[in-house]
Amino acid sequence: MPDSNPFSPSPYELNKESRATLAEWTTFSISVALLIPVxxxxxxxxxxxxxxxxxxxxxxxxxxxxxxGGIWGPLMGTFYLTMLCLVIxxxxxxxxxIYINEYAPDNKFTRSIMVAVTSLAxxxxxxxxLFGLGAFVATMGMPxxxxxxxxxxxxxxxxxxxxxxxEALSGVPKNFREACWNLGASRWQTIRTIVLPNSFGGILTGxxxxxxxAAGETAPIMFMGAVMWLRIAPSGPERLMPxxxxxxxxxxxxxxxxxxxxxPGMPEEMKFGSALVLLTLILFINGIASLVRLHLRRRKRx
Amino acid sequence: xxxxxxxQPTHLEFxxxxxxxxxxxxxxxxxxxxxxxSVIGIVGPANSGKSTLLxxxxxxxxxxDIAKTGGDVLVDGQNVKSIRNVYSLRRRIGxxxxxxxGLPMSVYDNVAYAPRxxxxxDKAQLDELVENCLRDSVLWDEVKDRLDLLGTKLSGGQQxxxxxxxALSLEPEILCLDEFSIAIDPVTTMKIEEVLMRLKERMxxxxxTNLTQQARRMADAVAxxxxxxxxxxxxxxQLFNNPGKELTGRYLNGEFG
Numbered sequence: 001m002p003d004s005n006p007f008s009p010s011p012y013e014l015n016k017e018s019r020a021t022l023a024e025w026t027t028f029s030i031s032v033a034l035l036i037p038v039x040x041x042x043x044x045x046x047x048x049x050x051x052x053x054x055x056x057x058x059x060x061x062x063x064x065x066x067x068x069g070g071i072w073g074p075l076m077g078t079f080y081l082t083m084l085c086l087v088i089x090x091x092x093x094x095x096x097x098i099y100i101n102e103y104a105p106d107n108k109f110t111r112s113i114m115v116a117v118t119s120l121a122x123x124x125x126x127x128x129x130l131f132g133l134g135a136f137v138a139t140m141g142m143p144x145x146x147x148x149x150x151x152x153x154x155x156x157x158x159x160x161x162x163x164x165x166x167e168a169l170s171g172v173p174k175n176f177r178e179a180c181w182n183l184g185a186s187r188w189q190t191i192r193t194i195v196l197p198n199s200f201g202g203i204l205t206g207x208x209x210x211x212x213x214a215a216g217e218t219a220p221i222m223f224m225g226a227v228m229w230l231r232i233a234p235s236g237p238e239r240l241m242p243x244x245x246x247x248x249x250x251x252x253x254x255x256x257x258x259x260x261x262x263x264p265g266m267p268e269e270m271k272f273g274s275a276l277v278l279l280t281l282i283l284f285i286n287g288i289a290s291l292v293r294l295h296l297r298r299r300k301r302x
Numbered sequence: 303x304x305x306x307x308x309x310q311p312t313h314l315e316f317x318x319x320x321x322x323x324x325x326x327x328x329x330x331x332x333x334x335x336x337x338x339x340s341v342i343g344i345v346g347p348a349n350s351g352k353s354t355l356l357x358x359x360x361x362x363x364x365x366x367d368i369a370k371t372g373g374d375v376l377v378d379g380q381n382v383k384s385i386r387n388v389y390s391l392r393r394r395i396g397x398x399x400x401x402x403x404g405l406p407m408s409v410y411d412n413v414a415y416a417p418r419x420x421x422x423x424d425k426a427q428l429d430e431l432v433e434n435c436l437r438d439s440v441l442w443d444e445v446k447d448r449l450d451l452l453g454t455k456l457s458g459g460q461q462x463x464x465x466x467x468x469a470l471s472l473e474p475e476i477l478c479l480d481e482f483s484i485a486i487d488p489v490t491t492m493k494i495e496e497v498l499m500r501l502k503e504r505m506x507x508x509x510x511t512n513l514t515q516q517a518r519r520m521a522d523a524v525a526x527x528x529x530x531x532x533x534x535x536x537x538x539x540q541l542f543n544n545p546g547k548e549l550t551g552r553y554l555n556g557e558f559g
Contacts, residue, residue, distance in 0.1 A: 105367045179403040181362055183416035183468060184392035193415070198406055301406035302454035 045276050052273030061232055062250065066259035067266055071274050073232045074255040076242050077146075078215055078281070081251055084150035085157065085214045090207050093158050097165025097203075102191055121159035125219040128156040133223050144225035145246040152220045157210045164206025168199040173302070201296030208289040212282045218253040226254040228262075252278045310337035313506045314359070314476055318373035321354050321363065328354045330530040331373065336523070341498070341507040343521030343538065345514055345553070351530045352510045356478045359508070360395040361388055377476065393420060396469030396505075400481040402461035404453030405468075409436075409445050412453040412464055416471045431471060438501065439467040440493045459486040463494065470501075477501065478508040483516065495520060514554050518542055526550045 009017070060070025100117075104110040123131075132152030136142045172195050180190040196203075225248040232242045243249040256274045259266050315335040321328045329351040336342045344352050357363040358375050361382055375382045377394070385391045393416075405412050413432040422428060432449070436442040441463040445451065453464055462485060469477060479498070483491040498507060498520065511517050517524050518538060525535035526549075534546050545551040552558055 107367070175399070175401065175403045176405055178362070178365075179399070179405060179465070179468075180415070180419075181365060182360060182392065182397040182399075183419065184389045184472065185416070185419045186389065189419050193419075194405060194407075301452055302404075 042279075045272050045279065048268055049272035049276035050269070052267075052269035053276065057273060058277070061234075062229055062255070065229065065263045066255065066270055066274075067263065068270075071252065071255065071277060072239075073230060073242060073250040074252045074274070075277065076232075076240070077226070077249040077251040078253070078278075080146060080241070080243060081150055081153070081221065081249065082211050082214045084146060084245075085153040086207065086211055088150060089154035089157050089161055089210065092154070093161025093210075094165050094203060094207075096158075097162045097169065098191065100162065101166045101169040102187065102195065117159045117162050120155075121163070123156075125156055125217055128152055129220040129223045131155065132220060137224075143246045144223075144248065146225065146243050146249050147245040149221040149224035149226060149249070149251075152224055153214045153217060156217070156220055157213055160210050160213065161206055164209070165203050168202025168206065169195060171202060172198045198301065201292055205289045205293050208285060208292065212285040212289075215285070216253055216278065216282055218257050221251055222254055222257070225249060226251050228255075228258050252281070310339055312336070313338040313340075313378060314342075314508070315376040315379075316355070316358075316373070317376065319355075319358060319375060320372040321351070321358065322370045322372075323366070324368045327530050328369075329358075332527070332532045334525050334532060334535045336506060336508065338506055339502055340522040341502055341509055341520050343517030343524040344508065344510045344527060345512070345517050345524060346527035346533075347529075347553070347558070348512070350527045352527055353480050355527070356397065356480055356508065356510060358382075359476065359478060360392045360397060362392075362397075364388075389420075393472045394475050396472065396474035396477040398462075398465050398469050398477070398479045398482045400484045402458055402465050402485055404456055404461040404464050406452065406454050408450045409453050409456070409464060410449040413467050413471050415468060420472065432467075435467040435470045438470050438497060439463040440497055441467055459490040462486050463490070466494065466497075474505060476506045476508065478510070480510045481512055483511075483513065491516075514556065526553060528553065 057070045058075065059072050062071060062073050063069035100110065100113060104113070129152060132148060132155065136148045136151055137144055142148050176194050176198075177190050180194055181187070185193070227248045227250060230242070230248060230250055233239050252274055256271065256278060259274070260271050312335045316332045319332040320330055332351075332355065344355065346352055354363065354369075357366075358371060359377070359382065363369045363371065377391070382391055405415060407415070410432055413435050414428045417428060417431060422431075433442065433446075436445065441460060444460060445456070453461065456464060462482060466482070477498075482494065486494075495516070498509075501507065507520075509517065509521060521538045523536060524538050524541045526533045526541065528549060534541070534550050536546070541550060542554055545554065
């Protein structure tokens with residue numbers, strides 16, 4: 001007596017089940033398909049770069065326009081450029097994020113700040129490059145070099161830090177703040193004792209991701225003093241700190257750009273070598289950000 | 303003990319207090335007063351302005367951008383508007399909210415939070431204060447061996463008592479409770495009610511509640527607020543047995559709300 005089984009599915013339920021299965025498999029296969037290009041890019045670059053990668057390659061000087069030698073100069077340039085950018089943009093971005101999320105009243109002025117931040121985030125990096133050239137070099141009369149390049153990168157990454165800081169801060173429930181205010185804590189005391197300690201991880205993650213972004217950019221720095229070749233001192237402290245604040249500099253992203261398109265007869269492994277180093281650097285930084293996030297999720301306190 | 307509240311001087315007074323949120327009026331010319339060492343029950347349907355009333359006392363309403371107030375709130379005869387340092391006002395007024403909020407720090411740090419923000423850092427003094435407050439809020443026996451536990455990890459009822467302990471940590475002279483029992487079980491509620499009746503000797507208590515029977519059990523006087531307006535206020539038994547307005551009687555008897 002199969003018809004009396006109260007659990008026999010209706011035609012509608014059968015149809016519903018098959019559509020549910022279809023939806024799950026479609027979304028799953030598209031997600032898996034995403035992995036393919038990533039895996040291909042990484043494998044291809046790794047294979048082609050393999051002949052070049054060695055300790056002397058990382059620590060050697062660029063010679064014959066990048067066709068021989070190593071990438072020490074560009075590597076150091078990228079390192080100092082991103083650190084400098086970080087020193088400039090992190091305090092400004094975090095403080096602005098704190099103001100917008102914690103203090104700013106909901107009015108036209110605040111909304112116009114937010115529109116400005118969003119617009120800034122949408123500006124193409126080549127336009128940032130022209131802005132940096134116009135503002136810092138042409139108008140303020142600063143020399144093209146490490147500092148002005150870092151400042152240009154800072155303007156570009158500012159909205160990213162502001163937005164990630166805001167998101168981290170707004171993750172702290174509002175009723176914690178209200179409880180503190182009712183206990184007679186000032187807004188600043190509340191921010192310092194409750195809000196920041198509980199959003200620090202999110203803020204830090206945003207800051208780390210900005211390093212990755214700054215390290216990979218080419219357009220904003222190529223007008224700002226990034227050059228093809230500079231002589232690097234062979235030893236001594238200047239080997240580790242090859243550039244002054246106002247000096248021209250080499251950088252990995254720019255190096256890769258130039259050797260890939262401007263120099264004829266460039267050996268394949270030299271191009272892919274610097275691509276692999278740049279990529280590894282950025283993936284490494286992103287990895288740190290993920291670890292920080294993971295660590296903080298584990299010790300979430302509410 | 304039940305001091306004859308009519309003999310006590312006025313501690314808290316509302317004079318023609320109005321509050322607007324943008325265009326909508328949340329409180330409409332509220333006037334009544336509360337004697338020292340008494341419990342005033344504030345009852346009324348949801349959304350009638352009861353919580354707003356509490357926020358005008360310690361001026362946390364100022365954190366709501368669109369709120370505007372008219373009229374006056376007086377504590378000990380002093381207009382709260384004229385108090386220049388708002389923190390000296392909030393120190394004297396304890397607040398407990400409907401939903402328990404354990405701050406994401408240890409139980410000890412939760413209770414020591416407000417004293418520390420007022421500049422108290424002496425370990426022995428804080429230890430004593432934390433213990434006293436937790437005893438006053440009937441939480442001590444449950445947490446005394448694990449004061450380093452996160453406040454957010456306590457149960458709802460425990461967190462509510464933690465909130466109470468925190469509110470007591472500055473020895474407030476006025477304690478405001480906004481539907482404190484909404485998220486906790488009846489047994490804990492009764493425990494806290496007992497505590498509050500004892501605390502009355504040390505402070506004036508403003509009890510906002512949806513439970514008319516809770517107001518009847520605890521309050522010396524009751525103010526009935528409906529749709530932003532104070533319908534009437536007076537001694538508890540008078541309001542329950544012989545209300546001046548028909549609406550009051552119907553609300554207190556549970557016929558609407």
